[in-house]
Amino acid sequence: MAAVTLLHTKGLSRRFGGLKAVQNVDFDLKQGEIRALIGPNGAGKTTFVSLLSGRIVPSEGQVFFEGEEVTGDPAWRRVRKGIAYTFQITSVYAKLTAYENVALAAQSALSRSGAVRKKDLDRAVAEAIEKVGLSDRARMKAGELSYGHQRLLEVAMGLALRPKLLMLDEPTQGLSDAEIDNFCNLVRDIARTATILLIEHNMPVVMQLADSITVLNAGEILANGTPAEIRANPAVQAAYLGS
Numbered sequence: 001m002a003a004v005t006l007l008h009t010k011g012l013s014r015r016f017g018g019l020k021a022v023q024n025v026d027f028d029l030k031q032g033e034i035r036a037l038i039g040p041n042g043a044g045k046t047t048f049v050s051l052l053s054g055r056i057v058p059s060e061g062q063v064f065f066e067g068e069e070v071t072g073d074p075a076w077r078r079v080r081k082g083i084a085y086t087f088q089i090t091s092v093y094a095k096l097t098a099y100e101n102v103a104l105a106a107q108s109a110l111s112r113s114g115a116v117r118k119k120d121l122d123r124a125v126a127e128a129i130e131k132v133g134l135s136d137r138a139r140m141k142a143g144e145l146s147y148g149h150q151r152l153l154e155v156a157m158g159l160a161l162r163p164k165l166l167m168l169d170e171p172t173q174g175l176s177d178a179e180i181d182n183f184c185n186l187v188r189d190i191a192r193t194a195t196i197l198l199i200e201h202n203m204p205v206v207m208q209l210a211d212s213i214t215v216l217n218a219g220e221i222l223a224n225g226t227p228a229e230i231r232a233n234p235a236v237q238a239a240y241l242g243s
């Protein structure tokens, strides 16, 4: 069965002043895969996913989702089309409960056209919280959750949007080994219904989770391949050793 392209970019570029953070990137993501995006610090990974999510606009190039161009769409419209980006902890409201945080994220992202019914929203929130294993902490204030649980809360905030594509930016940063193991199981579970693009520095996590890997270096794609191919790639090894 031929893999269906979910998202692709053509010549995607973003400059900050004279700095070429992302340069002429042609990228192709297949439906159902777990793709890791790796590269040395400053390679342009966060900028690239910000271009995909619509948080920033490109200097040049195009983004297509399910065959339709979304380059001009603002972030909220992309969310409605099924593109979700994990919220950072800084966007978690410490004084609201975990449940309220997820509801707020889903509400603000999904209700711009006024079409979301409360019943549907409640169900999406409850499902998302259950999936990340926070049901018994749903009524706790987010600020009282451990760091690891706050990261899971961010994932729940993304999942409540019922995304077709979920982009996770360094989700295991600051987690304990046990929490990382649980997180990997969660990602595999999410991948049964969504495509995943994962920015991750933890190589054992990348190697065990990713179906394929894209390596960015200085804003450009250095390599694409399976974990085994990427591990054996001399240019990738040089980029990491040189960083």
Ligand SMILES: Nc1ncnc2c1ncn2[C@@H]1O[C@H](COP(=O)(O)OP(=O)(O)OP(=O)(O)O)[C@@H](O)[C@H]1O
Pocket: 016, 019, 021, 039, 040, 041, 042, 043, 044, 045, 046, 047, 048
């Ligand atoms: N808003 C901005 N204004 C100016 N420069 C920026 C901005 N955002 C990113 N950059 C620069 O663009 C380059 C790419 O940054 P980016 O954060 O995308 O890299 P990264 O691969 O995600 O890095 P890291 O792994 O350290 O998170 C860096 O040189 C960074 O300093």
